[in-house]
Amino acid sequence: MALSVWEHLVGQDRAVVLLQQATRAAAEIVAGTGPGAAMTHAWVITGPPGSGRTTAAEAFAAALQCPAGGCGTCHSCTTARDRTHADVEVVRPVGMHHRVDHMRELVRRAALSPAGGRWQVVVIEDADRMEGTSQDWRAANALLKAIEEPTPRTVWVLCAPSLEDVLPTIRSRCRHIGLATPPVAAVADVLVRRDGIDPTMAAFAARAAQSHIGRARRLATDEGARLRRAEVLRIPTHLSGVGPCLTAAANVVEAAQEEAATVTGPLDAAETAELARALGQGSSRGLDGRGRAQLKDLEKDQKRRATRIQRDVLDLALLDLLGFYRDVLAVQLGAQVELVNTDVERDVRAVARASTPERTLQRIDSVTACREQIAGNVAALLAVEALTVTLR
Amino acid sequence: MRFRVERDVLAEAVAWTARSLPSRPPVPVLAGLLVEADKTGLTLSGFDYEVSAQVRVDAQVEEPGRALVSGRLLADISRSLPPQPVSVTTEGPKVLLVCGSARFALLTLPVDEYPTLPELPHVTGTLPSGLLATAVAQVAVAAGRDDTLPVLTGIRVEIEGDTVTLAATDRYRLAVRELTWHPEQPGLSAVSLVPARTLADTAKALTGIETVSIALSTGTAGEGLMGFEGQGRRTTTRLLEGEFPKYRALLPSESSAVATVDTAVLVEAVKRVSLVAERNTPVRLTFAAEELQLDAGTGEEAQASESLPCTLDGEPLTIAFNPHFLLDGLSAIDAEVTRFSFTAATKPAVITAGGTGEAAGPAPYRYLLMPVRLSG
Numbered sequence A: 001m002a003l004s005v006w007e008h009l010v011g012q013d014r015a016v017v018l019l020q021q022a023t024r025a026a027a028e029i030v031a032g033t034g035p036g037a038a039m040t041h042a043w044v045i046t047g048p049p050g051s052g053r054t055t056a057a058e059a060f061a062a063a064l065q066c067p068a069g070g071c072g073t074c075h076s077c078t079t080a081r082d083r084t085h086a087d088v089e090v091v092r093p094v095g096m097h098h099r100v101d102h103m104r105e106l107v108r109r110a111a112l113s114p115a116g117g118r119w120q121v122v123v124i125e126d127a128d129r130m131e132g133t134s135q136d137w138r139a140a141n142a143l144l145k146a147i148e149e150p151t152p153r154t155v156w157v158l159c160a161p162s163l164e165d166v167l168p169t170i171r172s173r174c175r176h177i178g179l180a181t182p183p184v185a186a187v188a189d190v191l192v193r194r195d196g197i198d199p200t201m202a203a204f205a206a207r208a209a210q211s212h213i214g215r216a217r218r219l220a221t222d223e224g225a226r227l228r229r230a231e232v233l234r235i236p237t238h239l240s241g242v243g244p245c246l247t248a249a250a251n252v253v254e255a256a257q258e259e260a261a262t263v264t265g266p267l268d269a270a271e272t273a274e275l276a277r278a279l280g281q282g283s284s285r286g287l288d289g290r291g292r293a294q295l296k297d298l299e300k301d302q303k304r305r306a307t308r309i310q311r312d313v314l315d316l317a318l319l320d321l322l323g324f325y326r327d328v329l330a331v332q333l334g335a336q337v338e339l340v341n342t343d344v345e346r347d348v349r350a351v352a353r354a355s356t357p358e359r360t361l362q363r364i365d366s367v368t369a370c371r372e373q374i375a376g377n378v379a380a381l382l383a384v385e386a387l388t389v390t391l392r
Numbered sequence B: 001m002r003f004r005v006e007r008d009v010l011a012e013a014v015a016w017t018a019r020s021l022p023s024r025p026p027v028p029v030l031a032g033l034l035v036e037a038d039k040t041g042l043t044l045s046g047f048d049y050e051v052s053a054q055v056r057v058d059a060q061v062e063e064p065g066r067a068l069v070s071g072r073l074l075a076d077i078s079r080s081l082p083p084q085p086v087s088v089t090t091e092g093p094k095v096l097l098v099c100g101s102a103r104f105a106l107l108t109l110p111v112d113e114y115p116t117l118p119e120l121p122h123v124t125g126t127l128p129s130g131l132l133a134t135a136v137a138q139v140a141v142a143a144g145r146d147d148t149l150p151v152l153t154g155i156r157v158e159i160e161g162d163t164v165t166l167a168a169t170d171r172y173r174l175a176v177r178e179l180t181w182h183p184e185q186p187g188l189s190a191v192s193l194v195p196a197r198t199l200a201d202t203a204k205a206l207t208g209i210e211t212v213s214i215a216l217s218t219g220t221a222g223e224g225l226m227g228f229e230g231q232g233r234r235t236t237t238r239l240l241e242g243e244f245p246k247y248r249a250l251l252p253s254e255s256s257a258v259a260t261v262d263t264a265v266l267v268e269a270v271k272r273v274s275l276v277a278e279r280n281t282p283v284r285l286t287f288a289a290e291e292l293q294l295d296a297g298t299g300e301e302a303q304a305s306e307s308l309p310c311t312l313d314g315e316p317l318t319i320a321f322n323p324h325f326l327l328d329g330l331s332a333i334d335a336e337v338t339r340f341s342f343t344a345a346t347k348p349a350v351i352t353a354g355g356t357g358e359a360a361g362p363a364p365y366r367y368l369l370m371p372v373r374l375s376g
């Protein structure tokens, strides 16, 4: 049996209830049978990385289009899933940011009525990554105009890590859905049910990934990813001098690049093949100059995306490190919580014995600062080198 | 899927449908052209999320079916076919096209991923395609091009019984065209806002059809869409939402001065004068009893000037315009003689086709142009 669109969300019962209420209210508006008070034109979905922000936004978008509220099987639901539905647009940053000219074009498209007579849904992934400075907010302000003067049947769904990441003037016009960090057991369960992963491996991966669903799946299915994680977790016990610190930093950055390549490689290849075929490759006559130019453009976009994914993967590595020091702190404070990194418990306890809670808090702050630097586009290797040296 | 179709029928249908294919498809399947064969014929469809185009033609269908193939390639191939019947067959992942001794194989694209096409709204009336194309082109010229002001990028279409009024404005000019059409029901009243560029392209693409049916949502099907149909061709476009400026209040009901000028002579003069002046320099028009003087430039040092004959009924006046906007209006009226109606040098002027007196009633096409404030 096919899954309804909601079943792709893991451990988000509260958010699902709210979005289903909104879906029913939206159907009332479409049918003209009620005021649809639970529906509104702009939403912000927040949650930690890996909690399923985009999944939630896309499920909501599909549900709004489906006559049955998100059955998962009708043509509307399957085209929403395939990202070809005329009334569902998922906007991703091309490089590190959403470009201001793209946002302006979006403002015009958002003013159009839906093609299918229901809703036009615009999902903005990473709404915290907007081109512009903290003074001019150029891309965000272009978007603000459209959200301020809503089109009756256009729905905006912005995804961001937290509400603070969204311009106050925008977020004040949006209804907020906060996603929880899904329970480790729920993530493990979905890995077993959906991906057919062995329960022991699923439990390990869910815990080690700190409930980041995509990362948990990768850790469970890719030995390389597990090895790279182990490499990162060796760092706290192998920082004897500046030399090892620099080596460790280089290893971490290199591992992130490798891991990113395992993600982008197959994705790029599939996208390129699909577009090439649509433009005539493999048919009589084949690609023409215009088609080849479009493939070149796709390649450029893919390169920009690769840079972003490398940074995202590096951030996950830093989250592993953060998880390690949180475990250290828990041990130092004698907290009765389950450790994240049970597989390296011996190292956690060794570091706990060799330092103080104050020192651990400093280290946690250093890792957090490094994550911010990387999000702020500082050269990755420099930032991680500075980190490993301060962690020593 | 297996069918036979006349070469010219196929080539024309493909060319017309391919018109709406996006030049840069946002998703690969939109580069595809949907080919559907049923017992009674062949349907070809293209869609770019905003505009859909569909053609229905006769074909001998031996086996009904559907396939999605690269639209540009199909257009390219069908243009080059020899004048013989074409047989089209799906074979595994390919569509084979055989015409005389020519054989082509096209890889199919995933047809299940192709989006649902918009439903055509109900037909509400008809008009000659040439009239539609002319009227739309006259109005589209005044539409805005700023994506962040979507309402101004549209053409407002007002239907009131047998009168259709088209209007567009970018805040610097306003173009209004009235025309008579044949509504399906008397007393029909409807208003919509259609993207100007799309409407202009659509109207142009429909000129091969004699009479165009216009379809507008009446609440049940095709809400938020406008459709056009004729001779087996149909196209839909999504409408713009938003409050169009209350433009009727801007059209002056009377004038204090009226001037007429030979259009071609004026166009050439404006071009010459504005060519000499710096970019975006307003062109100044000084209307006297029998002479219109044109100059461009700032303050004392006019960079270029020229004079030409005119007639003036009213007080002489000097008024300045953006030369591009003025030229747009002069070419849109499509008349040998241009008529300017003024209320004051600081108020918008109305450009209409000259030659007809006031008694003829309001001109079917009016181009209202905001003057540029003169410095000093």
Ligand SMILES: [Zn+2]
Binding pocket: A066, A067, A068, A069, A070, A071, A072, A073, A074, A075, A076, A077
């Ligand atoms: Zn469905």
